[in-house]
Amino acid sequence: MAIVGKKFPSVSIDAMSEMGDDLKINIFEEAVNKNSKVLLFWYPKDFTFVCPTELHAFQAALPDFEKRNTIVVGASCDTNEVHFAWLNTAKDNGGIEGVTYPLLADTHRHLSNILGILDQDVEYNEEGEEVFSGSNVTYRATYLIDETGKVFHESVNDMPLGRNVKEYLRLIDAYSHVQKHGEVCPANWEEGKEAMNANRTGVAEYLSAN
Numbered sequence: 001m002a003i004v005g006k007k008f009p010s011v012s013i014d015a016m017s018e019m020g021d022d023l024k025i026n027i028f029e030e031a032v033n034k035n036s037k038v039l040l041f042w043y044p045k046d047f048t049f050v051c052p053t054e055l056h057a058f059q060a061a062l063p064d065f066e067k068r069n070t071i072v073v074g075a076s077c078d079t080n081e082v083h084f085a086w087l088n089t090a091k092d093n094g095g096i097e098g099v100t101y102p103l104l105a106d107t108h109r110h111l112s113n114i115l116g117i118l119d120q121d122v123e124y125n126e127e128g129e130e131v132f133s134g135s136n137v138t139y140r141a142t143y144l145i146d147e148t149g150k151v152f153h154e155s156v157n158d159m160p161l162g163r164n165v166k167e168y169l170r171l172i173d174a175y176s177h178v179q180k181h182g183e184v185c186p187a188n189w190e191e192g193k194e195a196m197n198a199n200r201t202g203v204a205e206y207l208s209a210n
Contacts, residue, residue, distance in 0.1 A: 001116055002154065003115070003143075003151050003154060004151050004152065004153065004154050005150065005151065005152075006150065006151060007028065007148075007149045007151075008027055008028045008031070008038075008040075008143065008145045008149055008150070008151050009027075009028065009111065009114050009115070010026060010028040010029065010149075011026060011027075011028075011110060011111050011114065012024045012025065012026040012029075013025055013026070013027075013075075013104045013105070013106050013110070013111050014080055014104070014105040014106075014107065015073075015080070015102045015103060015104045015105060016080040016083040016084055016087070016102065016103050016105060017102050018087060018099060018100045018101075018102075020084050020087075022080055023102060025073065025102060025104060027040055027073065027143075027145060028145070028149040030071055030073070031071075031145045031146065031147055031148070031149045032147070032148065032149045034071065035069075035147050036069050036070060036071050036147060037068065037069060037070040037071070037144065037145060037146055037147060037172060037175075038070065038071045038072075038073060038143075038144070038145040039058075039065060039070055039071070039072050039073070039142070039143070039144055039145075039168055039172075040073050040075060040104075040142070040143045040145065041054070041058065041072075041073075041074055041075070041140070041141070041142045041143075041163070042074075042075045042076065042112065042117060042138040042139070042140065042141040042142070043055070043074065043075070043076050043138070043140055044076065044119075044135070044137040044138060044139070044140070044159050045076060045077075045078060045137050046076060046078045046082050046083060046085075046086040047082070047086055047089075047094065050140075050159070050160065050161075050162045051076075052086075052091075052094055052095065052096050053162055054140070054162055054163055054165075055074060055096045055099050056091065056096065056098070056099070057162075057163075057165045058072055058074070058101070058165055059096075059098060059099045059100065059101070060165075061165045061166075061169065062100065062101065064169055065169070065172075068169070068172050068173070068176065070172055071101075072101040073101060073102055073103070073104060074099075074101060074102070074103045074104070075103065075104035075106060075111075075112075075138075076103070076104070076105075076106070076137070076138065077105075077106050077107060077109055077112060077118075077136070077137050077138060078105060078107070079105050079107050080105045082105075083103045083105055087099060087103075106138075109136070112138050115141065115143075117138045117139050117141040117156060118134070118136060118137070118138055118139075119134040119135045119136065119137060119138070119139060119159070120134040120135075120136050121134050139156050139157060139158060139159060140156065140157035140158070140159065140161065140162070140163060141154065141155070141156045141157075142155050142156075142157075142163060142168065144168065144171060144172065144175070146175065146179075152171075152175050153168075153171050153175075170189075170190055170191075173190070173191040174189055177189075177191075177195055181195065183195035183196060183197060183198070183202075184196055184197075184198045184202075186206060186210075194206065194209070194210075
């Protein structure tokens with residue numbers, strides 16, 4: 001179920017810091033209380049293959065997110081202990097040593113169930129009992145949340161498909177432009193390009209110039 005345009009669920013989840021501190025993080029409160037945007041990205045599992053490439057890519061872009069007043073948080077269904085072990089595994093050994101943003105540990109699948117992003121199917125046997133199938137870990141879901149706690153972007157990739165971090169920076173730029181100028185951002189818009197007014201005259205002028 002899509003939650004774009006709605007408030008992000010106000011749920012506190014266990015999390016691990018880079019220093020090994022056990023935390024509780026509420027994504028909605030992070031946005032509202034810190035008057036910041038939040039990028040929350042889910043990945044299937046620690047100590048896997050595509051996942052560390054994504055975590056390092058978000059880390060490399062962390063200064064760009066910080067310039068945009070955006071907090072980055074990773075998340076999976078692993079425990080804090082597994083997160084900490086992965087954070088202490090060298091990059092050249094498949095680890096995420098050097099990652100400095102917090103990682104949610106949604107071990108009980110509470111938030112991921114609310115968001116509907118688990119690889120999980122429920123069927124019923126002849127006795128009417130629930131039978132679960134699937135990996136029971138999350139897809140590569142990404143949420144962008146504004147300073148009011150409202151979701152302005154969500155996307156979900158299947159597990160083999162890594163994300164393009166630059167696209168989230170572009171989306172944050174576009175949304176910030178809308179917030180600041182009240183204009184809308186056309187296809188392939190990037191910072192510094194022309195936006196448009198959300199009316200017939202605006203679209204006509206934009207299309208005639210492009």
